[in-house]
Amino acid sequence: MATNFLSTANPFHLASSSQSSVPSNSLPIKFNVKRQLTLCKVVNQQALNSLSVTKRGISISFVTSLVLSLGGKGWFDANAAILEADDDVELLEKVKKDRKKRLEKQGVISSSTKEKGYLQDLVYKLSEVGQAIEKNDLTSVGSVLGRGIDTDWVQKANIALNKLSSSPEEKSEVEMFNSSLASLVSSVAQNDVESSKTAFVSSATAFEKWTSLTGLVGQLKGL
Structure with missing residues (x-):
């Protein structure tokens, strides 16, 4: 990111020596140094911001994954409970039918x-x-x-x-x-x-x- 920023930045246009009373070999050097320091500061700040955003993204992703994981487990447990309840209902119905058949059979035998x-x-x-x-x-x-x-x-x-x-x-x-x-x-x-x-x-x-x-x-x- 820092490389892209530097490559796309527009350089400042310095005034010609004919328009300034300051010697051409003094002001441009100081100005360039100041400019370079400013650019470095901006680049470093952008890098820190980028790193901060990246860390924040990682944290959010981790928390989201954790929530989804817990939510998925809860969903799985809920569905498992529903299936188990269905099995219990089917088993109960089977027991009732078997008991009904036994009673009917006993009635037939008794008579x-x-x-x-x-x-x-x-x-x-x-x-x-x-x-x-x-x-x-x-x-x-x-x-x-x-x-x-x-x-x-x-x-x-x-x-x-x-x-x-x-x-x-x-x-x-x-x-x-x-x-x-x-x-x-x-x-x-x-x-x-x-x-x-x-x-x-x-x-x-x-x-x-x-x-x-x-x-x-x-x-x-x-x-």
Whole structure:
């Protein structure tokens, strides 16, 4: 800045020697010295002013950045709080819906006395089959199973299972139970003890999982 100022400054025009009574080799020298001192003073003052402005600008920039930084953090925290509140509302709504479903399910189960009777009979039949398989007595197993899926107690059990199944998980366990039961009937017909045991365990496990999902575990004896 000082260089620009010096390069653009217009020099003073000194009076000629013919217009002054002072010798040409004395006044111009003193005048030039005074002029140079004045110019230096002006230049130094401009430099100091420039430095002051620069420092002020830096200070303002720093304070502004700090304010914006704090303001940004506050904005972020505020938005985070809003999002968290939204999550809480969604969670609360989900809890309410789940509770409503459980109450509705309990109401259906409480009113399904006949279906619970079918399921209780299923528990007894599976217990008989399990005891017979444990003794490798496939003849007794066949007597209990009868015609398999066409047997009266199996059909009634499926009526209850389908009526009281509402969620995809519950319906999946019902399908697993019927599939394993069909495998059990086939294995018994082939007099395959090991396969019969495997199929029985699979069918019994699927039924137990289903009762846990539906909340019937404590309402059926023998589980």
